[in-house]
Every structure is written in structure tokens, then in C-alpha cells.
Amino acid sequence: MxxxxxxxxxxxxxxxxxxxxxxxxxxxxxxxxxxxxxxRATSIGQLALVTVAFAALMRSFVISDFTVVNVVENSHSLxxxxxxxxxxxxxxxxxxxxxxxxxxxxxxxxxxxxxxIAEALKxxxxxxxxxxxxxxxxxxxxxxxPFDRMFPPPEDGNDLNPLLQDVGLALHPPFLYLGYxxxxxxxxxxxxxxxxxxxxxxxxxxxxxWTLAAWMCLxxxxxxxxxxxYYELGWGGWWFWDPVENVSFMPWLLGTALLHSAIxxxxxxxxxxxxxxxxxxxxxxxxxxxxxxxxxxxxxVHAFAVDPERGLYIxxxxxxxxxxxxxxxxxxxxxxxxxxxxxxxxxxxxLLVNNLILGVATGTVLFGTLYPLFLEAVxxxxxxxxxxxxxATFVPMMLPLVLLMGVGPFLSWxxxxxxxxxxxxxxxxxxxxxxTLVNWYLQEGGPLLAHLSILLxxxxxxxxxREWAMRIRLxxxxxxxxxxxxxNLPRAAHGMTMAHAGLxxxxxxxxxxxxxxxxxxxxxxxxxxxxxAGFEVDFDxxxxxxxxNYFADxxxxxxxxxxxxxxxxxxxxxYYPIAESSTTESAIRSTLAGDxxxxxxxxxxxxxELSGAWTLRILYEPLVNFIWLGSAMLILGGGLSMSDRRxxxxxxxxxxxxATTTAPAE
Amino acid sequence: xxxxxxxTPLLIAVVFGGFFLWGLNPERDPNEVPSVLISQPAPxxxxxxxxxxxxxxxxxxxxxxxxxxxxMNVFASWCVPCRAEHAVLTSLVQRDDITLFGINxxxxxxxxxxxxxxxGNPYARIGSDQSGRAGIEWGISGVPETFIIGPDGxxxxxxxxxxxxxxxxxxxxxxxxxxxxxxxxxx
Numbered sequence: 001m002x003x004x005x006x007x008x009x010x011x012x013x014x015x016x017x018x019x020x021x022x023x024x025x026x027x028x029x030x031x032x033x034x035x036x037x038x039x040r041a042t043s044i045g046q047l048a049l050v051t052v053a054f055a056a057l058m059r060s061f062v063i064s065d066f067t068v069v070n071v072v073e074n075s076h077s078l079x080x081x082x083x084x085x086x087x088x089x090x091x092x093x094x095x096x097x098x099x100x101x102x103x104x105x106x107x108x109x110x111x112x113x114x115x116x117i118a119e120a121l122k123x124x125x126x127x128x129x130x131x132x133x134x135x136x137x138x139x140x141x142x143x144x145x146p147f148d149r150m151f152p153p154p155e156d157g158n159d160l161n162p163l164l165q166d167v168g169l170a171l172h173p174p175f176l177y178l179g180y181x182x183x184x185x186x187x188x189x190x191x192x193x194x195x196x197x198x199x200x201x202x203x204x205x206x207x208x209x210w211t212l213a214a215w216m217c218l219x220x221x222x223x224x225x226x227x228x229x230y231y232e233l234g235w236g237g238w239w240f241w242d243p244v245e246n247v248s249f250m251p252w253l254l255g256t257a258l259l260h261s262a263i264x265x266x267x268x269x270x271x272x273x274x275x276x277x278x279x280x281x282x283x284x285x286x287x288x289x290x291x292x293x294x295x296x297x298x299x300x301v302h303a304f305a306v307d308p309e310r311g312l313y314i315x316x317x318x319x320x321x322x323x324x325x326x327x328x329x330x331x332x333x334x335x336x337x338x339x340x341x342x343x344x345x346x347x348x349x350x351l352l353v354n355n356l357i358l359g360v361a362t363g364t365v366l367f368g369t370l371y372p373l374f375l376e377a378v379x380x381x382x383x384x385x386x387x388x389x390x391x392a393t394f395v396p397m398m399l400p401l402v403l404l405m406g407v408g409p410f411l412s413w414x415x416x417x418x419x420x421x422x423x424x425x426x427x428x429x430x431x432x433x434x435x436t437l438v439n440w441y442l443q444e445g446g447p448l449l450a451h452l453s454i455l456l457x458x459x460x461x462x463x464x465x466r467e468w469a470m471r472i473r474l475x476x477x478x479x480x481x482x483x484x485x486x487x488n489l490p491r492a493a494h495g496m497t498m499a500h501a502g503l504x505x506x507x508x509x510x511x512x513x514x515x516x517x518x519x520x521x522x523x524x525x526x527x528x529x530x531x532x533a534g535f536e537v538d539f540d541x542x543x544x545x546x547x548x549n550y551f552a553d554x555x556x557x558x559x560x561x562x563x564x565x566x567x568x569x570x571x572x573x574x575y576y577p578i579a580e581s582s583t584t585e586s587a588i589r590s591t592l593a594g595d596x597x598x599x600x601x602x603x604x605x606x607x608x609e610l611s612g613a614w615t616l617r618i619l620y621e622p623l624v625n626f627i628w629l630g631s632a633m634l635i636l637g638g639g640l641s642m643s644d645r646r647x648x649x650x651x652x653x654x655x656x657x658x659a660t661t662t663a664p665a666e
Numbered sequence: 667x668x669x670x671x672x673x674t675p676l677l678i679a680v681v682f683g684g685f686f687l688w689g690l691n692p693e694r695d696p697n698e699v700p701s702v703l704i705s706q707p708a709p710x711x712x713x714x715x716x717x718x719x720x721x722x723x724x725x726x727x728x729x730x731x732x733x734x735x736x737x738m739n740v741f742a743s744w745c746v747p748c749r750a751e752h753a754v755l756t757s758l759v760q761r762d763d764i765t766l767f768g769i770n771x772x773x774x775x776x777x778x779x780x781x782x783x784x785x786g787n788p789y790a791r792i793g794s795d796q797s798g799r800a801g802i803e804w805g806i807s808g809v810p811e812t813f814i815i816g817p818d819g820x821x822x823x824x825x826x827x828x829x830x831x832x833x834x835x836x837x838x839x840x841x842x843x844x845x846x847x848x849x850x851x852x853x
Contacts (some may be wrong), residue, residue: 277675284679295690311690319683326676334668370685377688521746615750 006056020130036123093146124192179218187283247289270339406463450515461504499637506630512623533620713793724793
């Protein structure tokens with residue numbers, strides 16, 4: 001009965017979405033306030049109904065209702081409760097339901113919290129949001145119903161892929177989707193602005209908190225995924241340039257560009273059509289991600305059950321939404337008047353270069369990701385594009401961006417004084433070079449690119465702090481005055497400092513763990529000692545242990561440094577009999593200086609198994625925890641910026657406000 | 667000018683859409699690695715023996731005229747899975763009387779010699795492919811790869827990756843039975 005209620009709720013939500021697609025839009029065109037305001041009720045109604053559907057599916061998972069096909073295919077009665085709940089979004093159908101839930105969540109969010117947004121714009125935005133939910137709700141009801149029943153019900157379920165039975169999975173998709181789908185509301189704002197034919201500073205300010213919210217969630221989602229791959233999957237790395245990773249990274253890159261170009265639209269009333277285009281493209285890339293993951297278009301380590309019919313339906317939705325919005329853009333964008341003028345050396349120009357680099361970088365990742373498909377279509381040749389391509393193209397592109405990031409915040413709007421900026425940053429520039437040379441000496445050489453990257457990371461970190469210190473006049477005035485200034489500084493300014501410094505911190509992690517990583521793959525028998533990165537690791541043997549729905553071979557490794565015991569590591573190789581698959585549980589000793597990471601693979605051969613010989617993989621990844629620390633700072637920075645007073649207080653006036661800013665203020 | 671510029675994103679999106687539509691063809695499997703050699707004659711190649719190893723070299727002519735199908739394994743001392751696979755191949759030779767040939771791929775002769783001395787040498791012939799040229803002829807995508815070749819020099823089967831673990835060994839032995847290299851009772 002309950003699954004049918006869930007199914008029915010989805011159908012009702014579709015009905016509401018169709019109403020919301022039409023009525024508010026008509027109201028906005030005819031100037032009828034009541035019609036416009038109907039979007040509030042329908043968007044909250046949609047959220048409530050989809051929540052009911054989601055709760056119904058979750059209940060089926062929790063009580064292991066094996067009359068529901070989706071539960072049979074993705075759950076098992078013996079599975080721990082957390083993973084039964086997480087199983088709700090572990091399948092294609094369930095994750096699509098989560099997708100739609102978040103879509104309606106953002107729609108309802110704008111109706112509830114967007115009281116300062118002009119009625120007509122809000123009505124149009126919510127109508128566009130309803131177009132998207134109409135598309136996806138119908139997709140779900142027509143091709144991917146999560147509530148399909150089966151009779152007779154089987155004794156037990158097929159279990160969830162054991163790789164997915166991890167806390168990382170419980171959290172990674174929801175955050176990723178909050179980000180991905182969060183950009184839908186920004187897309188809806190952009191299309192609504194195109195329908196109105198009007199973009200101004202007020203528009204940019206209304207959109208900003210939503211962009212920030214989506215960007216923060218996407219950052220968290222990507223980082224959790226990376227963390228999951230690193231800790232759970234035993235891959236011994238945090239980024240693999242896999243197509244599915246790339247499709248989540250592209251909206252992040254373009255979303256980052258959007259955050260910055262929207263600042264120019266808000267402060268200087270410029271970059272309007274560019275900001276709109278970025279808003280459309282960011283969500284288009286999110287949709288592309290959904291399409292690629294679910295259509296089996298590319299080969300990837302991540303995949304859902306693939307069905308060409310579904311692929312075709314999503315492609316149809318993509319054509320409608322992306323094609324439609326870009327056609328609207330082609331029609332309306334040339335009519336937008338250009339905003340404030342600026343000199344080649346100015347804050348605007350700096351942000352323009354930022355956008356160009358991020359845009360080109362996104363294009364590069366897109367091209368690399370889809371190149372195998374293009375080549376196969378044109379030349380009938382099969383290749384795969386891997387990390388070497390991306391490392392050779394993407395990384396060099398990011399370095400000038402980081403250089404610029406250090407300078408950018410010092411530039412003033414309209415026209416900046418370069419010699420003046422140089423005077424302010426020359427001390428940190430010299431300090432960065434000295435620090436890099438010291439590191440070079442301590443590391444006894446190493447790859448040049450790594451040292452250059454270290455230089456830029458140090459530079460970014462110091463320059464960011466310098467700019468912040470300058471704003472609060474640290475050490476120029478008594479500390480209490482600086483404290484007072486820091487408290488009066490807009491939160492957005494603190495947010496920028498935090499996020500930029502966070503990127504610098506994360507860069508230390510990226511560089512350390514890629515350039516100075518040490519890896520050993522060896523055959524070991526009990527008693528073997530391996531030396532790695534100053535540690536001595538003793539292999540003491542492997543024993544068989546039992547878990548709730550698996551059994552495992554657990555290795556014991558005693559780690560010592562200079563003869564003193566440091567820790568004991570227990571890497572496992574687990575076998576899940578019901579799902580008939582194995583996973584590697586790596587064991588990690590984590591410190592800020594680096595991670596010692598051990599995993600065991602299966603025994604070399606039958607003979608080797610009898611003698612207790614195993615393949616052992618040990619890695620030392622220096623500074624890897626800086627990645628997680630830096631990412632947390634990025635998210636915190638976004639949060640600080642989002643809590644800025646100007647985004648909460650009062651309705652911005654809908655006319656072009658002459659910019660009065662001269663000092664480099666946010 | 668502005669109008670053309672504003673139209674560009676749409677045009678690019680349409681081109682992408684065309685490719686996606688093509689890519690959705692249900693008969694297309696992006697995971698499939700094409701193996702052009704199956705049921706084809708083995709490619710021409712002639713390789714010197716590995717210096718310092720007392721095993722003759724390997725050429726196309728050695729693959730024809732054998733009494734039963736032979737197994738040809740591409741290996742290298744720098745390849746860790748090869749080490750794991752070595753025991754499986756050795757047992758094929760010792761227990762099942764398989765004739766095993768090897769191509770030592772992009773390896774230093776002294777490393778290969780040390781590797782074989784340490785683990786044992788089950789290979790009847792080994793060709794040293796230091797340049798990787800023969801590897802290109804065979805179209806290998808990585809090391810190890812293992813082929814089964816019929817007495818007339820036809821490639822009967824190709825296994826990509828190490829033949830290690832129950833699954834892989836089972837598959838490979840099934841292929842050996844199918845090609846007639848071992849009888850079903852030996853399975």
C-alpha cells in the first residue's frame with residue numbers, strides 16, 4: 001500500500017509541476033499577482049509530495065519490503081541499517097528520485113526565502129524550475145518507476161554492491177546532487193532573466209546566495225567522493241580523471257567562474273550576457289553528467305544499470321532544456337546593453353581572465369572526456385583518454401590562474417595601479433621564492449613542475465593573507481583597532497580570503513601527494529620487512545575474520561620508525577558471499593605530514609596461499625590531508641560569503657545603481 | 667557580430683547532441699576492446715632470444731606446425747601482475763603439458779634474466795621485444811596478455827590481463843579445452 005502512495009504522490013507532483021509551468025508565467029506576462037503567487041503553493045506542494053514519495057521508498061528499504069523490485073535489486077535483509085537507508089539512492093531509480101527531491105527543494109526554497117525578489121522574476125524562475133521538474137518527473141514515471149512491484153516476492157534481496165556499503169556513499173551522492181541540481185535554480189533565474197530581457201545588479205544579488213549554496217554542496221560532494229575513493233576503494237589516490245569524476249568537476253569549474261563573473265554583474269553591472277551564459281552552461285553540464293552516467297555512453301568505473309531507452313529520454317530532455325535555453329540566449333543576449341567600462345588593468349579585467357581560464361579549462365576537460373566518443377564516431381577507433389592528457393593540459397592552465405588569484409584581490413575596480421600593487425605584494429613574492437628554494441634544498445631536487453606549483457601555492461597563501469591583513473590594517477594600527485576592522489569587514493571579504501587560502505592549502509596536498517608519493521608493491525611472507533619513507537613495516541601474517549555480511553582476510557602490519565613502534569595496521573580483503581564480490585579495505589595511518597597506506601590483494605597463487613604469501617601494496621602520500629583541510633576551507637569560505645549581510649537585508653532596488661566603490665572592497 | 671557570437675553556444679550544443687545520439691546506438695559497447703586478431707593468422711614477427719637466458723628466440727614460424735595449440739604469453743619483469751601469473755603459467759606447463767612461448771616486452775635483458783632465474787623459466791621459447799615493435803603487431807594493450815594459437819598459426823583466443831584467481835584461470839582453461847590444447851577431463 002505504502003509504495004502505491006509513493007507512486008501516486010509522484011503523479012500528483014507531476015500535475016502540480018505542469019500547473020506551475022504555465023500559470024505563474026502567464027501571470028507574469030499579464031501582470032496578475034495572484035497567478036504569479038500561485039507558484040508559492042505549487043512549489044511547496046511539489047516538495048511535500050516528492051518528500052512523501054521519497055519517504056515511502058525509504059520505508060520500503062528500511063523494512064526490506066521485497067515486493068518492491070528496487071529493494072530486491074539493491075538491498076538485503078542482513079545489511080546494516082545505515083546502508084539500507086543509503087540503498088534508497090543507490091540505484092538508478094532511487095537516485096533519480098533524490099534528484100527530483102532536490103530540484104523541488106530548491107524551488108520551494110526560492111518561494112520561501114526569496115521574499116525580497118521581484119514578483120515577476122520569481123514567478124518566471126519558478127515556472128522554469130517547474131519545466132525541469134515536469135521533465136524529470138515524467139521521465140521517472142514513464143521509464144524508471146522506483147515503486148514497481150514484483151510477485152512472488154523473493155526470499156531475500158540481491159544486496160547492494162559492497163563497494164557502495166560505506167559511510168562515504170551514504171553522504172557523497174546527496175551532496176553531489178545538492179550541488180548539481182542546485183545549479184538548476186540558477187539556470188531557472190537565468191532563463192527567467194532572458195524571458196524578461198533584463199539583467200541587472202539586483203538580479204545578480206538575488207542569484208548569488210543560491211549559486212553559493214549549490215557551489216558549496218558540489219564542492220562537498222566532489223570532495224566526499226574523492227575521500228571515499230581514497231579511503232574506501234583502496235585505489236591509493238584521490239582523483240583519477242574518470243569520465244564520471246570529470247562530469248562532476250566540470251560544473252564545479254564553470255560554477256566557480258559563474259560565482260566570480262556574477263560579482264562583476266552585481267558590482268559593476270557588466271559581464272551580463274556572459275554571466276547568463278555561464279549560469280545556463282553550468283546546469284547544462286550537470287545535466288550532461290546525469291546523462292553520461294545513466295546512458296552507458298562512455299566507459300567508466302562508475303555506472304548505473306544502463307538502458308538505451310532511458311538514455312534517449314534524457315537526451316530528449318537535454319535537447320529541450322539546453323537547446324531551448326541556448327536558443328533563447330542567442331535571441332535575447334545581443335539585446336542586453338553593456339555595463340560599466342574598465343581598463344585592461346582592473347578588478348574586472350582580472351575576473352575576466354579568471355573566467356577565460358576556467359572556461360577554457362572546462363572546455364579541455366569536456367573535450368578530453370568526450371574525445372573517445374568523437375573519435376569512435378568519426379574514425380571508428382577506440383581509445384581512452386586518461387590522466388596523462390589531463391595532467392598535461394589542465395594543470396599548466398591552472399598555474400597562471402593561481403598566480404593571478406594572488407594579485408586579483410589587490411586590484412581596484414575600473415582602473416588599478418599596477419606599481420602600487422607590486423609595492424604591496426613584493427615582500428610576499430620574495431618570501432614565496434625564498435621558501436620554495438629552501439624546500440628545493442630540503443627535498444634535494446624533485447620535479448620542476450612540482451616546485452613551480454609549490455611556489456605558486458605559497459604565493460597564493462601569503463598574498464591572500466597579505467590582502468586580508470591590509471584590509472584590517474594588521475600591525476599598522478593597534479591590534480584592537482584591527483580586530484574592530486575585521487569585525488566590520490563584510491563577511492564576503494572574509495569568505496574570499498578563506499576560500500582562496502583554502503585552495504592554496506589544498507594545492508599543497510595535491511602537489512605533495514602526487515609529486516612525492518612513494519609506492520611499493522611487494523610479495524610478502526610472514527616476517528618480511530619493507531622500508532618505505534623512513535618507516536619499517538613488518539608483515540606478521542593474515543588471518544580469517546567474520547563480519548555481519550562478509551568474511552575477510554585481515555593482514556597485520558607492525559609499523560616502526562627508527563626501531564620504535566608507531567602503530568599496527570590491519571588491511572583487509574573482504575568477500576561478500578551474497579553479492580559475490582570482494583572489496584579491499586585499506587588501512588591508513590593518517591598524520592598531517594602524510595598518510596601511510598597499506599592494502600593487501602589476493603594471494604599470488606594457490607601455492608603461495610598455503611605458504612602465507614600475499615601481495616602487499618604500501619604507499620606513503622605526503623601532505624594528502626591538506627586536500628581535505630583546504631576543501632573544508634573552500635566550503636567554509638562559501639558559507640561566510642553566503643552569510644554576508646547584503647544578501648539577507650532589504651530588497652535591492654531594481655535600477656542600475658552607479659558604483660561608488662573605489663577602494664578594493666567586495 | 668554579437669548575434670553570431672550569441673548563436674555559437676547553441677551550435678556547439680547541437681553538434682554535441684548529434685554525437686550523443688549516435689553514441690546511444692544499443693549495439694555499441696564502449697567497454698569492448700576490439701581484438702582484430704581472433705580467427706586471423708598470427709602477425710609476422712621475429713625476435714632474438716633474451717641475452718643471458720638459455721632459451722631460443724621466437725618468430726612467427728615457431729607458432730605453426732605444433733602438434734597441439736600453444737600458449738603465448740606477453741610478460742615483463744617490471745610488471746607486478748606477471749609475477750602473480752607466473753605460477754599459473756608454470757603449473758600449466760608442468761601439470762598440463764602445455765607448450766608455452768613468451769614475448770618479453772620492453773624489458774632489460776638483465777632484468778628479465780634475473781626474474782626468470784628467481785621464479786623459474788617455464789617458457790620453451792622467449793623473444794625479446796625491447797622496442798615494443800612485436801607488441802604493436804600483436805595489438806597488445808598492456809602487460810600481461812596471453813594468446814592461444816592453433817597449429818596452423820591462427821590466433822584462437824586472447825586474454826587481456828593476468829590469468830590469476832579462480833575466475834580468470836577457469837576462463838582460460840575453458841578456452842584451452844575449446845581449442846583442443848587440453849582435454850575436458852583435465853578441467
